[in-house]
Amino acid sequence: MMGATMGSNFNIGRGILALALGIALSVGPAAARGFRFVPPPGMTITNSTPTNALALRADYHIAPQFLRQVVRYPTRERSGTIVVNTREHYLYFVLGDGRALRYGIGVAKSGFEWGGTHQITRKAEWPGWTPPPEMLKRRPDLPRHMAGGPDNPLGARALYIGSTLYRIHGTTEPWSIGLNVSSGCIRMTNMDVIDLFNRVKLNSRVVVL
Numbered sequence: 001m002m003g004a005t006m007g008s009n010f011n012i013g014r015g016i017l018a019l020a021l022g023i024a025l026s027v028g029p030a031a032a033r034g035f036r037f038v039p040p041p042g043m044t045i046t047n048s049t050p051t052n053a054l055a056l057r058a059d060y061h062i063a064p065q066f067l068r069q070v071v072r073y074p075t076r077e078r079s080g081t082i083v084v085n086t087r088e089h090y091l092y093f094v095l096g097d098g099r100a101l102r103y104g105i106g107v108a109k110s111g112f113e114w115g116g117t118h119q120i121t122r123k124a125e126w127p128g129w130t131p132p133p134e135m136l137k138r139r140p141d142l143p144r145h146m147a148g149g150p151d152n153p154l155g156a157r158a159l160y161i162g163s164t165l166y167r168i169h170g171t172t173e174p175w176s177i178g179l180n181v182s183s184g185c186i187r188m189t190n191m192d193v194i195d196l197f198n199r200v201k202l203n204s205r206v207v208v209l
Contacts, residue, residue, distance in 0.1 A: 066090075066104020066178050068192050073100035080201065082120070082168070084186055084208045086113065089178045091168070091186065093199060103196065106176040106187035114184055115208045118162035120200055124148075127158040127169070156190040157197040161206055168206075169193060 066089070077083060079096035086107040092100040108114065126148035131139070148154070155170015170190040173181075177189060186208075188196065 062104065062174065062177055062189065068101065068103050068195065070095070070099055071102045072098055073102070074098050075100070077205070077207065080199075081205045081207065082196075082200065084168075084206065086115070086209060091188065091196070093196060101199075103188055103192045104177045106171065106173075106179050106181050108182050108184045109180045112182070112184045114164075114166070118164065118206045118208070120159050120202055120204045120206060121162055122158075122160035123197060123200070123202065124158045124160070125197075126152070126156060127154045127167075128152070129154050155188075155193060157193045159193075159197065159200060161208075168196070 071092075073092055073094065075081075075083070075092075075094060075098075077094050079094050081094045083092040083094065083100075084090075084105070084107075085092070089105055089107060091103045091105045093103070094100050128148045129152050150156075151172065153172055154167065155172060158167045158169040160167050164184075166184045166186070168186040168188065170193040171177075171187040173187075174189045176182075176187060181187070
């Protein structure tokens with residue numbers, strides 16, 4: 001009796017396997033070409049370069065005072081305004097109610113300082129870099145153009161400031177945060193500039209002190 005039951009179960013198993021193989025064979029190349037992948041809930045598909053690649057470059061030390069943090073910041077500037085204090089090496093994103101999100105920055109070296117009130121006129125992810133003629137004159141060894149990516153000096157994001165040549169951008173030299181090192185641009189760590197990029201809107205006011 002037991003042998004008959006085992007034989008019956010074996011035949012049922014063979015039948016299920018045959019059915020599965022038949023279904024698999026019926027899905028030929030033509031059907032596969034018509035297949036459209038749908039991501040699971042909570043996930044999206046993007047064509048942009050993944051930011052997690054930056055984790056490979058996160059083994060650097062930033063002085064505690066230059067870490068991103070919310071601070072007291074009494075000001076008459078409206079929320080959403082960027083205030084760059086080049087003397088302090090801080091960028092403030094005004095939140096309102098006497099608070100701001102403060103980031104450590106690298107600023108212009110001696111002879112390249114500038115200031116004024118402007119607007120954010122463009123935002124770019126993984127921006128390309130074309131050194132201006134003035135820079136190429138000083139540094140003829142620089143490339144005429146460099147495509148965006150983790151090795152680009154502008155880093156992961158760039159916020160373009162009015163009609164100036166200057167940008168708030170990421171950097172491949174995170175150790176330069178807190179120093180006077182640039183030719184006028186405002187440097188941030190890549191993680192910080194991504195955070196700021198996601199908060200700032202086009203035409204936002206920028207005050208450089």
